[in-house]
Amino acid sequence: MTQQIPSTEPELSGVRNFRDVGGLPTVDGRRVRHGVLFRSGHLAHATEEDTAFLGSLDLHTIFDFRNASDQKLEGPDVELPGVRNVNLPLSDPADGSEFWKMVRDGEIEQLREILGGDKGANRMIASYRTIVTDRTAEHSQVLRALAEDSVPALMHCAAGKDRAGLSIAVTLLALGVEREAIVADYLESNAKHRRYKVRRSDSSSAGYSPEVMELLSPLFDARAEYLTAAFETVEETWGGVDTYLEQGLGITPEIRERLRERLLD
Numbered sequence: 001m002t003q004q005i006p007s008t009e010p011e012l013s014g015v016r017n018f019r020d021v022g023g024l025p026t027v028d029g030r031r032v033r034h035g036v037l038f039r040s041g042h043l044a045h046a047t048e049e050d051t052a053f054l055g056s057l058d059l060h061t062i063f064d065f066r067n068a069s070d071q072k073l074e075g076p077d078v079e080l081p082g083v084r085n086v087n088l089p090l091s092d093p094a095d096g097s098e099f100w101k102m103v104r105d106g107e108i109e110q111l112r113e114i115l116g117g118d119k120g121a122n123r124m125i126a127s128y129r130t131i132v133t134d135r136t137a138e139h140s141q142v143l144r145a146l147a148e149d150s151v152p153a154l155m156h157c158a159a160g161k162d163r164a165g166l167s168i169a170v171t172l173l174a175l176g177v178e179r180e181a182i183v184a185d186y187l188e189s190n191a192k193h194r195r196y197k198v199r200r201s202d203s204s205s206a207g208y209s210p211e212v213m214e215l216l217s218p219l220f221d222a223r224a225e226y227l228t229a230a231f232e233t234v235e236e237t238w239g240g241v242d243t244y245l246e247q248g249l250g251i252t253p254e255i256r257e258r259l260r261e262r263l264l265d
Helices: 048-055 068-074 097-105 108-115 119-134 136-148 163-175 179-190 210-220 224-238 241-248 253-263
Strands: 037-040 061-064 084-087 153-156
Touching: 037 163, 061 136, 097 108, 108 119, 108 210, 119 163, 119 210, 119 224, 136 153, 136 163, 136 253, 153 163, 163 179, 163 224, 163 241, 163 253, 179 224, 224 241
Parallel strands: 037 153, 061 084, 061 153
Antiparallel strands: none
């Protein structure tokens, strides 16, 4: 039976960037099933209404890709009864903590030094490439879990854009989703109501000045060039998606087929 595509997405007031990945087309004419794979920003600020909605999804597993610094800043996810929470940091626990302090404090001279010109975008591109090459064990664990029993699943990081975006993209590659559809879903994170809210510290003198926001924009944008860099890294390192999945992640054709059975219509 074909599920109806929801005409509207839920309005969650405390959770940013939530969406069902269902409906995306594969190269062989199938589609990702609705109600089995979701993505979002962190769940630490979910309201009672948000929590009730998330509880209605019948989730099996929540994959949280935040690190210890993220969790200290934002807080733990709300607890959903009966849902397994798996924390798989896709960056080192201390990575970027001083950097994000600069961001929250709005220290303009330092921000100019590290983000001016193309430095911000290049920082993001390098991060995406590194996650692809250095986090094969984590991506393998996610795909194996989805193939075994972990659906419906929700993947999130802090903003639901980069670490969750890459993990969703890897999952969609394994399912055979069309590359253009993967990029289009990724770019949905740019919608104003989805974007991560920057929490400024009380000591910030610059506030949300145009220059600060311009410097920060590469970090908070979903740009096709970032995801393209990840895809290029797969090609350059493994020669193609199939080899990446089988040799890089240890995902055999049998596991991949179980994954498709669980997640595709």
